[in-house]
Amino acid sequence: MKMTGTQAFMQCLEEENVQTIFGFPGGAVIDLYDTIFQQDKIHHVLVRHEQAAVHAADAYARVSGQVGVALVTSGPGATNAVTGIATAYLDSIPIVVFSGQVPTALIGNDAFQEVDIVGITRPCTKHNYLVKDIKDLVPTIREAFHVARTGRPGPVLIDLPKDVMAAIIDFPAKTPVKMRTYRPTYAPHPGQIEKACKAILAGKRPVLYIGGGVILGNAHEQLTEFAYKLGIPVTMTLMGLGGFPGTDSLSLGMLGMHGTYFANMAVAKSDVLIAVGARFDDRVTGRVDAFAPDATIIHIDIDPTSISKNVEVDIPIVAGCKEAMEQMNKWLDASSFDLETEKAKLGPWHDQIKEWKTKYPLGYVEETDVIKPQFVIQKLHELTQGEAIITTEVGQHQMWAAQFYHFNHPRTLITSGGLGTMGYGLPAAIGAQMAAPGRTVIDVAGDGSLQMNIQELATAMQERLPVKIALLNNNYLGMVRQWQELFYDKRYSATPMEIQPDFVKVAEAYGAVGLRATKPSEVEPVIKEALATNTLVLMDFVISREEGVFPMVPAGKATTDMLLV
Amino acid sequence: MKHTISVLLQNKPGVLSRVTGLFSGRGFNIESLSVAEVLEPGVSCLTLVTSGDDGIVEQITKQLHKLIDVIKVTDITETDNVEREMVLIRVKAEATTRAEVLRIADIFRARVVDVSPRSYALEITGTRAKIKAVCELLKPIGIQEMVRTGIIAMTRASKKL
Numbered sequence: 001m002k003m004t005g006t007q008a009f010m011q012c013l014e015e016e017n018v019q020t021i022f023g024f025p026g027g028a029v030i031d032l033y034d035t036i037f038q039q040d041k042i043h044h045v046l047v048r049h050e051q052a053a054v055h056a057a058d059a060y061a062r063v064s065g066q067v068g069v070a071l072v073t074s075g076p077g078a079t080n081a082v083t084g085i086a087t088a089y090l091d092s093i094p095i096v097v098f099s100g101q102v103p104t105a106l107i108g109n110d111a112f113q114e115v116d117i118v119g120i121t122r123p124c125t126k127h128n129y130l131v132k133d134i135k136d137l138v139p140t141i142r143e144a145f146h147v148a149r150t151g152r153p154g155p156v157l158i159d160l161p162k163d164v165m166a167a168i169i170d171f172p173a174k175t176p177v178k179m180r181t182y183r184p185t186y187a188p189h190p191g192q193i194e195k196a197c198k199a200i201l202a203g204k205r206p207v208l209y210i211g212g213g214v215i216l217g218n219a220h221e222q223l224t225e226f227a228y229k230l231g232i233p234v235t236m237t238l239m240g241l242g243g244f245p246g247t248d249s250l251s252l253g254m255l256g257m258h259g260t261y262f263a264n265m266a267v268a269k270s271d272v273l274i275a276v277g278a279r280f281d282d283r284v285t286g287r288v289d290a291f292a293p294d295a296t297i298i299h300i301d302i303d304p305t306s307i308s309k310n311v312e313v314d315i316p317i318v319a320g321c322k323e324a325m326e327q328m329n330k331w332l333d334a335s336s337f338d339l340e341t342e343k344a345k346l347g348p349w350h351d352q353i354k355e356w357k358t359k360y361p362l363g364y365v366e367e368t369d370v371i372k373p374q375f376v377i378q379k380l381h382e383l384t385q386g387e388a389i390i391t392t393e394v395g396q397h398q399m400w401a402a403q404f405y406h407f408n409h410p411r412t413l414i415t416s417g418g419l420g421t422m423g424y425g426l427p428a429a430i431g432a433q434m435a436a437p438g439r440t441v442i443d444v445a446g447d448g449s450l451q452m453n454i455q456e457l458a459t460a461m462q463e464r465l466p467v468k469i470a471l472l473n474n475n476y477l478g479m480v481r482q483w484q485e486l487f488y489d490k491r492y493s494a495t496p497m498e499i500q501p502d503f504v505k506v507a508e509a510y511g512a513v514g515l516r517a518t519k520p521s522e523v524e525p526v527i528k529e530a531l532a533t534n535t536l537v538l539m540d541f542v543i544s545r546e547e548g549v550f551p552m553v554p555a556g557k558a559t560t561d562m563l564l565v
Numbered sequence: 566m567k568h569t570i571s572v573l574l575q576n577k578p579g580v581l582s583r584v585t586g587l588f589s590g591r592g593f594n595i596e597s598l599s600v601a602e603v604l605e606p607g608v609s610c611l612t613l614v615t616s617g618d619d620g621i622v623e624q625i626t627k628q629l630h631k632l633i634d635v636i637k638v639t640d641i642t643e644t645d646n647v648e649r650e651m652v653l654i655r656v657k658a659e660a661t662t663r664a665e666v667l668r669i670a671d672i673f674r675a676r677v678v679d680v681s682p683r684s685y686a687l688e689i690t691g692t693r694a695k696i697k698a699v700c701e702l703l704k705p706i707g708i709q710e711m712v713r714t715g716i717i718a719m720t721r722a723s724k725k726l
Binding site: 118119122123126127130147179180181182303304305308309312 | 574575578579582583586587590620623624627628630631633634635636
């Protein structure tokens with residue numbers, strides 16, 4: 001069938017089962033928007049800033065497990081999208097971003113709204129393309145989706161010159177994508193699986209250290225089965241939260257800079273550390289030479305470059321997390337080891353962990369006259385039965401959410417881990433709510449971050465999304481302030497937010513509901529009212545101003561050197 | 566330690582920038598780089614010389630392999646290989662030194678590719694060690710200009726039947 005490039009574009013999205021795209025129009029994509037206007041199979045969400053379009057597509061992908069799609073125009077539209085792309089890149093999120101481009105004849109001419117976005121995004125995409133010939137359009141889109149979702153997922157950008165999209169083609173029949181140079185490995189090497197299982201069984205103090213790969217690879221069931229089989233304690237990175245039930249007795253919670261005392265101690269004293277879909281980030285390891293110094297390290301990851309990058313690994317397994325855990329479960333079942341006996345051998349290790357848990361549990365100093373942020377998160381957990389999808393901005397509130405919400409399910413914490421992008425949470429809540437219309441979606445926000453994309457209140461209202469925002473408002477850029485308090489003699493340089501809007505009125509100005517709590521007793525009624533309201537609600541919790549996130553491992557210190565107050 | 570890495574890649578727009586961007590972005594070091602299309606149309610061979618400890622070189626080869634356009638990465642340092650570089654050198658050749666320059670050229674099997682009343686331009690092909698040796702001998706005479714191709718290399722075929 002003959003059609004224009006823009007029609008072929010829509011047909012490709014349908015082929016990939018895309019239902020929602022997030023975008024913002026402009027001159028270079030006006031033809032595409034004209035085609036979008038004339039169809040009703042794909043829903044377009046109009047954001048108020050291109051960064052938000054990419055964050056929303058990214059969160060849509062995190063919640064649904066499908067590839068998220070964003071569409072932006074050339075020049076500033078494309079550069080605005082870069083932060084969103086880098087956010088998805090650092091967290092390995094499958095998205096495809098389409099950017100408009102000036103006509104091919106003008107490329108390189110410094111034309112109006114021209115920028116070399118393929119050049120700009122080369123280091124922050126998994127791969128990117130400039131389509132210069134209409135006959136390459138459909139194969140490129142098919143390949144882009146394939147690259148984005150397979151192997152270690154990631155963002156892919158396709159730059160679409162205006163004249164290419166207006167050209168006519170015969171839509172080519174669908175054929176499976178075959179790439180000579182890209183074939184990710186999913187199946188683990190059986191010899192490595194055996195080696196790993198034997199090392200684990202020989203250990204007396206094993207710990208599972210799991211990351212975002214468990215969630216991206218849909219490996220949580222296989223991983224949980226494996227942990228239960230041998231009774232191995234599990235600690236999670238920020239990206240791994242929800243990959244194993246946070247309320248389970250085997251859970252050690254999060255590890256690393258703001259991890260629990262018992263998680264960091266358990267890793268430090270472990271003799272076998274099983275890293276699954278995690279990448280030994282500096283926020284996790286602290287001083288590298290003091291990280292699990294006595295442990296045999298097993299590392300399962302689909303990306304070979306993650307292995308032995310920061311910490312030397314003893315038993316590498318390049319494989320999908322799900323496939324590897326499946327094979328390890330099978331190996332254990334088929335082996336002559338009696339798993340109950342093996343489990344019982346870990347008794348002393350569990351006693352030791354229990355002692356650590358009792359000595360320094362995760363907690364905070366409760367107060368009656370001022371709202372503690374941790375208390376708000378606990379109440380959110382209680383009143384949503386732990387079943388909400390939580391998105392976050394970046395900063396203290398993000399860490400409190402990670403520590404106190406006790407995520408039990410994968411794909412329920414939607415947060416910018418690797419890049420740490422302030423302003424992520426609200427657009428992410430929009431994407432999450434689009435992917436899961438019936439679920440409760442709460443953006444746990446800080447007053448600094450929220451203002452980085454607060455214009456997206458309009459997007460949420462336009463889509464009638466009942467997103468909730470739990471604003472932990474301390475009138476500070478709190479995380480930086482905390483570092484200044486601890487390491488810079490309280491010189492609060494540029495962290496007090498002296499002028500702040502009235503957030504309740506801001507919500508109301510957009511036609512949303514704004515609620516405020518200033519006393520602990522008001523927290524529960526405010527949350528209850530918000531949850532019962534079927535529209536966007538911003539809850540402004542005025543919290544204790546100088547509350548810190550603890551425990552804390554100062555940057556560059558060993559993870560056992562924790563500040564505990 | 567110096568490593569010579571051979572990379573087979575699809576000759577697509579921007580592919581060289583993906584490779585060099587990877588090196589600059591991750592703080593790896595490139596000492597020389599040479600690239601051209603080879604036997605198969607659309608496929609280029611890139612030879613680069615880099616240095617670093619084993620961990621860094623392992624990361625370099627893995628990261629190169631991760632690039633979507635890269636077909637094959639081989640660290641040929643440890644294998645038995647043939648390695649060559651070509652250099653063009655313009656060396657001062659006054660009446661007193663003209664004969665000496667030609668003698669050195671002869672010893673190293675260099676070719677004179679350009680002649681002027683006060684200089685010779687020599688073309689020399691060889692290993693890094695040979696090129697270094699020639700340069701050291703010509704330096705006292707006076708090297709005016711030098712251009713190098715960067716190293717290209719190939720593993721030796723098996724000698725067994």
